[in-house]
Amino acid sequence: MSKAASGDIPAHLPARLVITLWDFSWYTQAGPGEPFADLDRAFAEAGERGYNTVRICAAPLYLFGPNALPADLAISGFGPRPGGGSFGDGTRWYNVTGGYSVPLLQRLLALFEAARHHGFVVILSSWEYQQSPAFAADDRWWRAIDAVPFAERMDALASANITLLHVLDDNGYLDLVAFLELHNEVDFSRVPTGGATLERAVQTVSRQFPGILTTVSYGKPPHPDWESLPAGLQVGQFHIYAYGVLDALQQTIDIRGSGTEDFPNTALRGLLRPGAPAWADAGRPEGWRFDATVVTDQMLYGYDNVDPDGWDLWLYDRYAPFRERMYGEIRSRVAAAAAWGREHSTPVVFGEGWVGYTPLHAGFEEGPVGKDLAETGLHAAVDSGAWGAVLSSNAAPQHPLWADVAWQRRASAILLG
Structure with missing residues (x-):
C-alpha cells in the first residue's frame, strides 16, 4: 500500500489520479470519424494532455445482468429532428448520432489493452440507471434493467460487476482497475440510496475481490451532513459543481422542467438561435x-436550440455577484470531502466538476472564468490531499475543450505537482 492524505491506496496504482471523463461516450460516440472511433489514438491524446486515468461506464448490467442481451449493442442516439439534425446535437453527452453496433465486451477488453499500452488505469462505473440505455437503437436494454425490482438494483450491479472483474482478471487486466464505483451519482439515479443497501452491495464485491477498492459516487455530496453517507465506502467519490450563476440562468429559463404550461418562457425565447423551431413544431x-x-424534453429542446453566444453573454453579464460564492463553494466542498476522508481513512476522488451542465458549443466553462474555477478546484484538491480529480467534466475527447491541449497540460501539472 501507498498512502494518500486520507487513506491507503494499492501500491501499484498512481499516487495521484488525473482523470478524463469518458463515461458512456467511449461506446456511444465510437462510429467512423467520431471521438472514440480509435481507442488507441484517444489514449495517446489523453497521455499527451497529462492524464493517467479514464473513468467509464462499463455497462455491467448490459454485459452481465440478470437478463441476457445481444453481444452487439446497436447505437442510434435520440433520432432525427424535424427540419434536420438529430435530437441532442446541441447538448453535451446526448449528441449521439449512432448508426452502428458495438461488440461491447470485445470493445471493453480493447479499451483495457489500450490503457495498458499507454500507461493508464481505469475507473469502472455504470450510468445505466441514469442515461446509458437511452442511446440504444431500441428499448431492450432499458426494459431489461427496469425490470429489476428497485430494492434489488444495487445487488444486481454488485453481481454483474463481480462477473466483470472475473473477466478482467482472466484477461490479465485486473491490475488496471483504479477502483470500482457500482453506479454513478446514486443520489441522481434510479437506484436505492439507503445506507444498508449500499453497504451490502459494496461488501458483496469486496468479499470476492478484496484488492479492488469499491464504492459509489455522489453527484451532490451531503455537505451539511457527511455522516449520512453509508459506512464501508472504500473511496469517497464526489462531484463538486458550483452552479452559481449557471443555476440562476437555468431557473430563469426553466430549462430543466417538464410539462411547464408556458414553455418556452419569454426569457428562453430571447436566447434561442435564429430559425429555432417553435416548441409545438420541434418534435420529440x-x-x-x-x-x-x-x-427532460424541455431541456433537450432548450439545449438544441439555444444560441451559445447568447447563453454565454447572459452568464458573463451576471457573473460578478456570484463570483465569490462559486469560488467559496468549490474550496469549502473540497475541504469538507477531504475532512470526511481523513476521518474515515478513505482516499477521496473528485470524479466530476467544476461549474455545471452547459450546451455543447457554449464556452463559459471553457473560457477564462471556467478555467480559473477549475484550477481553484484542482489546487484545493492537491492541498487537501485528494487521491485524484477530473480536470473538468468537459475535458474529454467528446467535448470542444479537448482541443485546448496547453490548458490541460497546465491543469494536469497542478495535480501532479
Whole structure:
C-alpha cells in the first residue's frame, strides 16, 4: 500500500489520479470519424494532455445482468429532428448520432489493452440507471434493467460487476482497475440510496475481490451532513459543481422542467438561435428514451436550440455577484470531502466538476472564468490531499475543450505537482 492524505491506496496504482471523463461516450460516440472511433489514438491524446486515468461506464448490467442481451449493442442516439439534425446535437453527452453496433465486451477488453499500452488505469462505473440505455437503437436494454425490482438494483450491479472483474482478471487486466464505483451519482439515479443497501452491495464485491477498492459516487455530496453517507465506502467519490450563476440562468429559463404550461418562457425565447423551431413544431424522441434518462424534453429542446453566444453573454453579464460564492463553494466542498476522508481513512476522488451542465458549443466553462474555477478546484484538491480529480467534466475527447491541449497540460501539472 501507498498512502494518500486520507487513506491507503494499492501500491501499484498512481499516487495521484488525473482523470478524463469518458463515461458512456467511449461506446456511444465510437462510429467512423467520431471521438472514440480509435481507442488507441484517444489514449495517446489523453497521455499527451497529462492524464493517467479514464473513468467509464462499463455497462455491467448490459454485459452481465440478470437478463441476457445481444453481444452487439446497436447505437442510434435520440433520432432525427424535424427540419434536420438529430435530437441532442446541441447538448453535451446526448449528441449521439449512432448508426452502428458495438461488440461491447470485445470493445471493453480493447479499451483495457489500450490503457495498458499507454500507461493508464481505469475507473469502472455504470450510468445505466441514469442515461446509458437511452442511446440504444431500441428499448431492450432499458426494459431489461427496469425490470429489476428497485430494492434489488444495487445487488444486481454488485453481481454483474463481480462477473466483470472475473473477466478482467482472466484477461490479465485486473491490475488496471483504479477502483470500482457500482453506479454513478446514486443520489441522481434510479437506484436505492439507503445506507444498508449500499453497504451490502459494496461488501458483496469486496468479499470476492478484496484488492479492488469499491464504492459509489455522489453527484451532490451531503455537505451539511457527511455522516449520512453509508459506512464501508472504500473511496469517497464526489462531484463538486458550483452552479452559481449557471443555476440562476437555468431557473430563469426553466430549462430543466417538464410539462411547464408556458414553455418556452419569454426569457428562453430571447436566447434561442435564429430559425429555432417553435416548441409545438420541434418534435420529440420516443417516450421510452425519457424513461431511461434524467434529461427532460424541455431541456433537450432548450439545449438544441439555444444560441451559445447568447447563453454565454447572459452568464458573463451576471457573473460578478456570484463570483465569490462559486469560488467559496468549490474550496469549502473540497475541504469538507477531504475532512470526511481523513476521518474515515478513505482516499477521496473528485470524479466530476467544476461549474455545471452547459450546451455543447457554449464556452463559459471553457473560457477564462471556467478555467480559473477549475484550477481553484484542482489546487484545493492537491492541498487537501485528494487521491485524484477530473480536470473538468468537459475535458474529454467528446467535448470542444479537448482541443485546448496547453490548458490541460497546465491543469494536469497542478495535480501532479
